[in-house]
Amino acid sequence: MNGPHPRNDPTLPDRSGESFAGLGLPPALVRELAHQGISAPFAIQAATLPDGLAGRDVLARGRTGSGKTLAFGLAVLARSRGQRGSTRRPLVLVLVPTRELAQQVTESLTPYARSLRLRVVSVVGGRSISGQARALRAGAEVVVATPGRLADLVERGDCRLDRITVTVLDEADQMANLGFLPQITALLDRVPPGGQYLLFSATLDRDVDELVDRYLTDPVVHEVHPSADALAATEHRLLDVAAADKRAVVTEIAARGERVLLFLETRHVVDELTQHLLDSGVLAAALHGGRSQAQRSRTLEDFKAGRVTALVATNVAARGIHVDDLGLVVNVDPPGHHKDYLHRGGRTARAGAPGTVVTLVLPQQRRAVVQLLEQAGITAETGAGAA
CATH class of the missing domain: 3.40.50.300 (P-loop containing nucleotide triphosphate hydrolases)
Incomplete structure (x- = not known):
């Protein structure tokens, strides 16, 4: 394609409210x-x-x-x-x-x-x-x-x-x-x-x-x-935590019994946190690229069915996972790029349903996380302690 990309062409018809039949589907x-x-x-x-x-x-x-x-x-x-x-x-x-x-x-x-x-x-x-x-x-x-x-x-x-x-x-x-x-x-x-x-x-x-x-x-x-497309349905929160309190805060969130998707940066810390949650009585499972496809598929099915309530994942889960009525995504480790934040957060509030994205922020991470949210065009509430 030559030249600049057209954006929001005002000559394009407004088809909001159109039916599928009216759009020309067989x-x-x-x-x-x-x-x-x-x-x-x-x-x-x-x-x-x-x-x-x-x-x-x-x-x-x-x-x-x-x-x-x-x-x-x-x-x-x-x-x-x-x-x-x-x-x-x-x-x-x-x-x-x-x-x-x-x-x-x-x-x-x-x-x-x-x-x-x-x-x-x-x-x-x-x-x-x-x-x-x-x-x-x-x-x-x-x-x-x-x-x-x-x-x-x-x-x-x-x-x-x-x-x-x-x-x-x-x-x-x-x-x-x-x-x-x-x-x-x-x-x-x-x-x-x-x-x-x-x-x-x-x-x-x-x-x-x-x-x-x-x-x-x-x-x-x-x-x-x-x-x-109902981005307004998502509530974004930053949770200031001290390094010494971080695992306890994550455990408290995961132990509530509602389904939650927890994102971390590496496979090793995903496996480590998953084992800690299991030891704490949480129905947790890990999802990352080191698992076989059969294991990943089975874990996702268990999460969708509620047999797993805390899914602990790397960015492999930030795309392609659709779970109905998933109300909470937690960035245990803040992502390194604003695109990753958007795709992680996209696992909740799908198709206009309400949802919350919580990002845990250590003191030394605050400036980078604030910049990341600005790049993503996100306004977040700030709190401390447990979400």
Whole structure:
């Protein structure tokens, strides 16, 4: 894309209050949405679906939890109806940064794909590559993939990208931050030119700009502001603590019995805190990249079901985890970047539900945390002691 990115174009129609049928979705998808209890589109869905359905390239910025998965998913499924992928040659590629997000996207889209008789396959690391290769040989219209595993399958000849007509880059900023950019460009260079691109990201920065400039053609840009996707539903608090009191404060918060997601910086401290909480009688579990995919999936299911009430995690959980009615996220260790703060906080107050983000702040961390919140555009209340 040449020239500056358009922002908030006043000539774009206001589609707030529009129905899914009015946005142009086929009846089968509208019926499935109703079956799933979804009656009206979120702001980002209302904004992007008409352009996605029309085949335009779309660059969309929206907060985590704003409904991005259905915003691109419904569009690509509607555009793929009546088509059939062949052996090893899918029609739609959805690239995501983490295994958890791939699983979430696949689970979210599967019922809608089924209503149109389309097949969705997920390919991620940590799972049997031979099983994924068999699924691709059986044929699928949509492949949801992390870049590393897809690159392996392409290299083996188990997946070909020469029939891809629609490409989605979900959480593009995170993929760039994780160092996937070379793999992504190598994969996208195998996609035939002239196809549709839908790029969704919580933030737009230099690395994302590189992808936009290289692959998107005259994209329509949609930015859904926090006011439009219920950022106001989140309460942000800073909790000043002394180093000697920090573990006791965390234990008190985790022991309340309500589900809480606790973020720390490293795997080691996650495991250490998890064991301490278990020893204190808290139903706790650890989630980080050192666990197998089967362990991570089982832990998430236990958390969603309430069998685990305190999920202790590294940033691996900051994307791709959707837990209904999760009311509290605690930054035990403040994140190092304002983007990470936004994505951690995006695990609560999803789809407009209320939620609270608490950040524990040691005296020597206060200045950096205040700057981080300013960069994130967040106003937080300050307190001391236990939350």
